[in-house]
Amino acid sequence: MPNKHGCLSRSRCVLLVFTCAVLLSATFALAFSGSRNKSKIEQLRARVEAQSLAQGRTPASLASSIPSGIPAELATEWLDPSIANVILVMVDGVRWQEVFRGIDPDLGAALNAEETAPFFEWLKGKALTQGFLWGNLDRGDDVRVANPSWKSLPAYQSIFAGATQPCISNSCGRVPVTTLQERLVDANGAEFTHDEVVTIASWEKIALAVEHEEGKSFVNTGIKDLADGGSDEELAAINREQAKDAPPWSDARFDRYTFRHALRYLKKHEPRFMFISFDDADELGHLNKYSEYIKSLRFYDQAMRTLVETVDGMKEYGESTTILLTTDHGRGLKGEWIGHGSGIAGSDRVWIYGRNNLTRTKPELIKGGPGRPINHLDIRPTVEALFGLKPQGPGKVISELIAKQK
Numbered sequence: 105m106p107n108k109h110g111c112l113s114r115s116r117c118v119l120l121v122f123t124c125a126v127l128l129s130a131t132f133a134l135a136f137s138g139s140r141n142k143s144k145i146e147q148l149r150a151r152v153e154a155q156s157l158a159q160g161r162t163p164a165s166l167a168s169s170i171p172s173g174i175p176a177e178l179a180t181e182w183l184d185p186s187i188a189n190v191i192l193v194m195v196d197g198v199r200w201q202e203v204f205r206g207i208d209p210d211l212g213a214a215l216n217a218e219e220t221a222p223f224f225e226w227l228k229g230k231a232l233t234q235g236f237l238w239g240n241l242d243r244g245d246d247v248r249v250a251n252p253s254w255k256s257l258p259a260y261q262s263i264f265a266g267a268t269q270p271c272i273s274n275s276c277g278r279v280p281v282t283t284l285q286e287r288l289v290d291a292n293g294a295e296f297t298h299d300e301v302v303t304i305a306s307w308e309k310i311a312l313a314v315e316h317e318e319g320k321s322f323v324n325t326g327i328k329d330l331a332d333g334g335s336d337e338e339l340a341a342i343n344r345e346q347a348k349d350a351p352p353w354s355d356a357r358f359d360r361y362t363f364r365h366a367l368r369y370l371k372k373h374e375p376r377f378m379f380i381s382f383d384d385a386d387e388l389g390h391l392n393k394y395s396e397y398i399k400s401l402r403f404y405d406q407a408m409r410t411l412v413e414t415v416d417g418m419k420e421y422g423e424s425t426t427i428l429l430t431t432d433h434g435r436g437l438k439g440e441w442i443g444h445g446s447g448i449a450g451s452d453r454v455w456i457y458g459r460n461n462l463t464r465t466k467p468e469l470i471k472g473g474p475g476r477p478i479n480h481l482d483i484r485p486t487v488e489a490l491f492g493l494k495p496q497g498p499g500k501v502i503s504e505l506i507a508k509q510k
């Protein structure tokens with residue numbers, strides 16, 4: 105007689121469970137990571153097929169299917185969502201003025217030639233031939249935050265929630281709703297693993313914006329050691345060095361360590377969605393150190409260049425990766441540049457760079473602005489659409505990254 109668990113005897117039951125576990129783990133390893141002869145893209149497609157079969161859907165229709173809710177003009181041709189990856193980089197508190205105009209003549213008047221040397225040369229040079237850079241007020245671009253306080257945590261929360269949140273200060277606690285990152289781990293058609301949905305951030309409080317319940321995705325913020333199961337000397341060195349070299353501001357590590365962690369993680373794990381969050385620029389702005397602020401922008405330009413070149417060198421992974429770069433808020437004008445917030449005029453203006461294999465074939469993007477208002481709430485639906493998920497919230501999909509024809 106089977107016992108209440110359905111096994112014929114205890115020893116047979118143990119053997120059966122053990123055999124199943126071995127078979128299952130072997131199948132899993134083959135399908136998801138261990139198939140040495142399969143390309144990454146073949147592995148990803150096989151995984152999507154397995155997932156859709158398990159859910160009773162037809163796998164053949166999946167790669168080309170357009171999720172309902174996608175604007176009709178996009179429903180012609182489509183980047184294959186089953187192999188897509190997205191890397192979102194955010195730099196905290198970087199004004200559109202420095203991005204598009206360069207050194208501020210008032211704030212930079214006392215700087216020497218070395219301090220005022222050009223910056224964002226890569227972003228406004230090579231990068232611009234491969235994507236779009238929007239937010240230039242001098243051209244009439246309208247790119248804004250989507251929170252009433254024009255501060256950091258409210259901005260990050262609204263971006264990942266896909267809707268403006270009740271949060272109006274950096275002390276508001278954890279985002280109260282399911283985030284983009286959480287949906288990517290849970291949603292039918294995505295179901296990425298914990299280690300494939302990644303946040304690596306300089307500012308500790310970013311953790312409060314990327315998950316409404318801690319632990320679903322990979323999150324490393326502030327000066328905490330990064331632990332991804334790796335025991336390599338590179339990881340140990342970064343953890344060791346960041347602990348000995350804390351910045352003068354609180355709750356953060358220097359961006360140079362965040363970037364080293366992110367680059368190593370990217371190469372080692374090939375994440376599907378990665379959020380890299382930098383912080384130095386905002387801290388230096390609040391400290392009224394204009395020269396140091398400019399230096400941090402120079403670092404961001406070089407970091408983005410390294411990131412893009414690294415991704416491009418990752419063959420199939422690179423070909424299917426979208427890279428976005430933006431900021432959480434602007435800053436005030438002239439003497440008010442050290443601050444930002446709803447009382448500081450102009451600090452709601454932001455900018456965004458986007459680039460993937462599709463935008464590289466659209467040279468017309470170099471010239472113009474978006475031609476419509478863009479705000480932070482457009483980021484989540486764009487990422488969702490890139491992964492073939494039905495976009496949620498009031499934001500609009502940035503179609504330049506997705507549709508082959510405009």
Ligand SMILES: [Zn+2]
Nearest residue numbers: 197256386444
């Ligand atoms: Zn700030």
